Amino acid sequence: MxxxxxxxxxxxxxxxxxxxxxxxxxxxxxxxxxxxxxxxxxxxxxxxxxxxxxxxxxxxxxxxxxxxxxxxxxxxxxxxxxxxxxxxxxxxxxxxxxLDAAAWDRIRTAYLIMVIRQAVEWAEPVQPDPKPEYWGKVVDACNGVVEALEGKADLATARRAAADAAAAADAAARWAAARWAAADAADAADAAARWAAARWAAADAAAARWAAARWAAADAAAAARWAAARWAAARWAAADARWAAAAARWAAAAARWAAADARPKAYRTIAEKLFVLIDAELAA
Structure with missing residues (x-):
């Protein structure tokens, strides 16, 4: 039945x-x-x-x-x-x-932008004071991916910036566990931007799996990588869809550096903001 x-x-x-x-x-x-x-x-x-x-x-x-x-x-x-x-x-x-397909696409893009911004917000409190050089690169890279998702910047350029930020933050993270949140956010931005077009699909799937294994490589921008699925070939649709969930998981991982119970609270925040985005389209 x-x-x-x-x-x-x-x-x-x-x-x-x-x-x-x-x-x-x-x-x-x-x-x-x-x-x-x-x-x-x-x-x-x-x-x-x-x-x-x-x-x-x-x-x-x-x-x-x-x-x-x-x-x-x-x-x-x-x-x-x-x-x-x-x-x-x-x-x-x-x-x-x-809601039609266009409305759901707007929700998806806004959700991914939200996840990136939340990841940066959650990672920032565990950074040293004064902020190290790599943190500025991470923030700039994540902002670049957000702008690319909004159609205001070139995704390839955002990817290169994310790769540079990931390398800088990762080098610091190897020596200071407290900085892993930043390194993860930058790696996420790198993986996110590279997944944007179908031509990156195979290489970026492997990169994203590697990033996920590194504790939150998706903190900030694996979300963006998944979001760019709208440019991908149709055969990648199901695989791309999984990155919406991965983005939430990795963004919440960034919050774990702040407190032991931060991840469940992070998921609650993500859910609340997702519902707000859906409500906005329902009210339109």
């Missing part, structure tokens, strides 16, 4: 109302208390029994990049915030059918 979008949203709302939204798994059975046998589901799986991966999510329910992002936020926020997140998600899912 093929579910309608309305049925999917109703099912997700029911799972939310019954307190069945979980973290860290797509779906599982509740084995405790008086609720033995209840199906527990993650925020995305709640939209249908046939959704067991982001790629299973129907395109007319939400764009693929958002389908990748929803489980990332669900797993990243504090457990106490899960009901809040799911409730806000369902509330918007009931209304976002009115």
């Amino acid at each position: 093929t579910l309608t979008i309305e049925q999917r949203i109703a099912g997700a709302e029911k799972a939310w109302q019954e307190g069945r939204i979980i973290q860290g798994d797509w779906r599982r059975r509740d084995g405790g208390g008086g609720n033995d046998g209840r199906e527990l589901v993650c925020a995305l799986a709640a939209f249908g029994p046939d959704i067991n991966a982001s790629t299973d999510c129907p395109a007319d329910l939400m764009p693929l990049w958002l389908a990748y992002l929803v489980p990332r936020i669900d797993d990243g926020i504090a457990f106490a915030d899960v009901p809040w997140f799911m409730g806000e998600l369902v509330a918007r899912a009931k209304r976002w059918h009115k």
Whole structure:
């Protein structure tokens, strides 16, 4: 049986109302208390029994990049915030059918710009005072990628600046763990800018995987790299969509340098601002 979008949203709302939204798994059975046998589901799986991966999510329910992002936020926020997140998600899912592809593209671009700016904001407090030379390069590189996403600058130029900033910050990070947030942000900007066109696809996928393994290489701008997927060949669409979620993860990683509980709070901030961006398009 093929579910309608309305049925999917109703099912997700029911799972939310019954307190069945979980973290860290797509779906599982509740084995405790008086609720033995209840199906527990993650925020995305709640939209249908046939959704067991982001790629299973129907395109007319939400764009693929958002389908990748929803489980990332669900797993990243504090457990106490899960009901809040799911409730806000369902509330918007009931209304976002009115958004067209252009509106979703604006949301995606604005989201990626937001993630870059947040990553810089979260990385800055752990920088030494006075600020070292590499930090200025990181900030300039990230701003350059943002301008490129806004159509105000050349993406290739932004990529070169990001690469230079990554090299400078990485050299410092090797000697001072507290500066890794800056190095990660710069590496992210580099990976982000290079993914912008289809001709970079294969090389940048490897670079981004390497960056992710280095604790937040995506802090600031792997988001931008993913965002540029609109210039990529159609065959890269699914792979590109994954970088929306990766951008959130890496940006939140930047916040971990500030406090032990900073990452869940960072995910909450990302979710709140994502909802604001969706609301702005719904109100337009």
